[in-house]
Amino acid sequence: MTARIAGQLAIVTGASSGIGEAIARRLGSEGTNLVLWARRGERLACLAEEIADQSGVSVDTGVVDVRDREAVQGEAARLMSELGTPDILVNNAGLAAGMAPVHDADVDDWDRMIDTNVKGLLHVTRAFLPAMVERDSGQVVNIGSITGRQVYPGSTVYAASKYAVQAITEGTNLDLLGTGVRVSGVHPGLVETEFSLVRFKGDEDRAGAVYKGIEPLTGADVADVVSYVLNAPPRINVADVVVFAKAQGSVHHILRDEG
Ligand code: NDP
Ligand code: 8X3
Numbered sequence: 116m117t118a119r120i121a122g123q124l125a126i127v128t129g130a131s132s133g134i135g136e137a138i139a140r141r142l143g144s145e146g147t148n149l150v151l152w153a154r155r156g157e158r159l160a161c162l163a164e165e166i167a168d169q170s171g172v173s174v175d176t177g178v179v180d181v182r183d184r185e186a187v188q189g190e191a192a193r194l195m196s197e198l199g200t201p202d203i204l205v206n207n208a209g210l211a212a213g214m215a216p217v218h219d220a221d222v223d224d225w226d227r228m229i230d231t232n233v234k235g236l237l238h239v240t241r242a243f244l245p246a247m248v249e250r251d252s253g254q255v256v257n258i259g260s261i262t263g264r265q266v267y268p269g270s271t272v273y274a275a276s277k278y279a280v281q282a283i284t285e286g287t288n289l290d291l292l293g294t295g296v297r298v299s300g301v302h303p304g305l306v307e308t309e310f311s312l313v314r315f316k317g318d319e320d321r322a323g324a325v326y327k328g329i330e331p332l333t334g335a336d337v338a339d340v341v342s343y344v345l346n347a348p349p350r351i352n353v354a355d356v357v358v359f360a361k362a363q364g365s366v367h368h369i370l371r372d373e374g
């Protein structure tokens with residue numbers, strides 16, 4: 116069966132790795148033309164070539180740091196003048212930096228998280244949403260986190276950034292009532308990606324321990340959910356989805372096989 120989103124144009128931020136890469140692969144396989152953004156251009160170029168070869172869709176890339184408002188606006192204007200208004204925006208770029216308590220944390224880590232996860236998501240949204248509203252159709256999927264619902268020790272500022280994503284998702288949906296534009300939040304629990312490696316600044320042992328003794332979600336699992344959200348007919352908005360690995364019940368309840 117042809118996917119509803121076949122032939123549409125989707126922009127995915129943070130597509131050079133993990134969940135964003137998996138979403139790009141999934142949407143490409145459903146016949147969606149793609150624009151992939153991240154800072155690591157070489158990775159994007161390889162992925163774009165692979166998806167275009169496998170799926171025959173068009174794949175454009177942009178080396179964009181979502182924290183840089185001018186770069187976001189410039190690149191968005193370029194691509195809309197060349198490719199038109201995207202049908203789909205997946206706001207996925209994000210990170211956690213460190214796990215120190217508030218009284219001991221590196222304030223630069225806070226800037227990275229808030230500037231990327233909150234302000235970056237807002238910059239990208241603001242760059243594309245007016246054209247979607249003007250056209251009266253479009254879908255935005257914001258990748259939040261279970262940490263936008265429940266805080267655990269060491270996650271305070273990361274969680275704050277994801278609580279903000281939750282508020283932005285809900286509020287933007289309210290702003291868009293009466294238009295044809297839908298906004299959805301997808302909130303995963305533990306997903307094995309480069310997330311923990313980035314969080315622990317390359318410490319592979321610490322990163323590996325996060326997923327030890329459980330079968331975590333994969334990026335492809337989250338991409339399945341995003342595909343479901345995007346393929347819902349225009350009269351439906353899947354507003355909010357939490358997705359866990361079976362072994363996870365909350366941020367505080369993770370059943371690990373200690374064997
Ligand atoms: P990865 O580290 O594997 O991927 C993060 C992606 O974000 C990369 O493509 C990275 O690209 C991009 N990115 C980071 N900073 C910027 C920036 N300033 N500008 C542009 N792109 C940026 O982690 P995940 O795939 O796990 O993370 C994706 C999203 O999912 C994040 O928002 C994260 O918070 C969320 N999430 C992750 C969970 C998990 O357990 N893994 C659970 C719940 C939510 P590059 O470095 O090339 O710029
Ligand atoms: C990432 C999920 O639990 O590793 O948003 O913080 S967790």
